Amino acid sequence: MTDFIPVNEPLLNGKEKEYLNECIDTGWISSEGPFVKKFEADFAQVVGRKHAISVCNGSVALDAAIVALGIQEGDEVILPTFTIISCGAAIVRAGAIPVVVDSDPHTWNMDIDQIEAKISPKTKAIMVVHIYGLPVDMTPVLELANQYGLTVIEDAAEMHGQTYKNKPCGSFGDISTFSFYPNKHITTGEGGMIVTDDDTFAEKCRSLRNLCFQPQKRFIHEELGWNFRFTNLQAAVGLAQLERLAEFVQRKRRMGELYTELLSGISGLQLPLAKTDYADNIYWVYGIVLSDEIPFDATEAMEKLRQQKIGTRPFFWCMHEQPIFHKMGLLTNESCPVAERLARRGFYIPSGLALTEEQIEQVANAVKRIF
Missing domain, CATH: 3.40.640.10 (Type I PLP-dependent aspartate aminotransferase-like (Major domain))
Incomplete structure (x- = not known):
């Protein structure tokens, strides 16, 4: 292993x-x-x-x-x-x-x-x-x-x-x-x-x-x-x-492209958009959102990957669902279904600048195994 x-x-x-x-x-x-x-x-x-x-x-x-x-x-x-x-x-x-x-x-x-x-x-x-x-x-x-x-x-x-x-x-x-x-x-x-x-x-x-x-x-x-x-x-x-920012950006984009190449064949996963009409993705992190057909949520997916020795991190939790703000009487009756879904079914996989292509392939293989 x-x-x-x-x-x-x-x-x-x-x-x-x-x-x-x-x-x-x-x-x-x-x-x-x-x-x-x-x-x-x-x-x-x-x-x-x-x-x-x-x-x-x-x-x-x-x-x-x-x-x-x-x-x-x-x-x-x-x-x-x-x-x-x-x-x-x-x-x-x-x-x-x-x-x-x-x-x-x-x-x-x-x-x-x-x-x-x-x-x-x-x-x-x-x-x-x-x-x-x-x-x-x-x-x-x-x-x-x-x-x-x-x-x-x-x-x-x-x-x-x-x-x-x-x-x-x-x-x-x-x-x-x-x-x-x-x-x-x-x-x-x-x-x-x-x-x-x-x-x-x-x-x-x-x-x-x-x-x-x-x-x-x-x-x-x-x-x-x-x-x-x-x-x-x-x-x-x-x-x-x-001094190395341009190099780092190029490296990150290559990492994102490689992840997409390796993971695009897996059904039920929403991968990051490669570009919009105003920007190409910089892939600060490589996020994944699970479709509703996947029978488990991000928390369970992350645990499965941890067992495969792959580090992950959950997506942000919504501001309107933060207990501290509710205690203060703030954001108590909000509904933001898209963000709520992202928070529950989204997470990101190893994305640091020191990540090697060999490690990216190992991560992708682990993702393929659990999905």
Whole structure:
């Protein structure tokens, strides 16, 4: 039997050690180090934004973005129900109200045709979240935001190197955010980035991540911020990763194509769309959704694969089905059947950048055995 194949293993065989050693040799290990500024500048250039503000993870990037945009108690923010808890949590922590939309059954992104009906006089923003490999169709969303005077928060956490109509994901929101968790195309272990073209939003985010220290009176505070700072060590790893982004994107697409080639003959499995008319799939993860003819759900499928020494991870659980939000009296009477089905019948198989073609074949063979 083969060794266990984890759901993700990062690829760290570039200049990561060289840059980390430079941090150690020079003593620059905190957020004051030169790699931080270099990484921010280079990342902003890659994404096509004026400002990039590094933070300690992608979740707090959303927290800071919500506050910087002035979203507050009683405001409504529209978001996909099928996403990670960080998106809903950032809205709720600000005292705002999450308003959810269902998913598109083909791309697994938010169903943009449902957004306009959710807009009310209390709506302040649309939070767009690009899911798993294909971007949201942004043009109609931006048109709606312009029509109703709404801000757009773009969560591009999973979209490093992806484009929408040949323009970088992360370049569309009033504020956009990224994550550098180990399963992302660029990792810093933990870490995140806020990007924007707005000088005021950028200044606010920089202040919020650094406890709202004041330039002249450092320890006298007019506002409360957080310590969301990003270290020089993290930035050193991130810079080494960023240098290889094009290579990583190409590698991911090849992995996705190989999985599709090996799995396309199995009935009862919905595989990721290879492309839409505005983007080719970047295959951040390789997701599978079980059709109703399969007599078991994702949880049982994942257990069967675990017994075959294959790591998996479930799809996101819907925001409107989160117990914590129900305890708060939020999202209690929502129905989003597409997203509910994705959450119960979807999961993803090993997708990390270090995955070899031999391992992909082993995973595909295991999938064939259980189906």
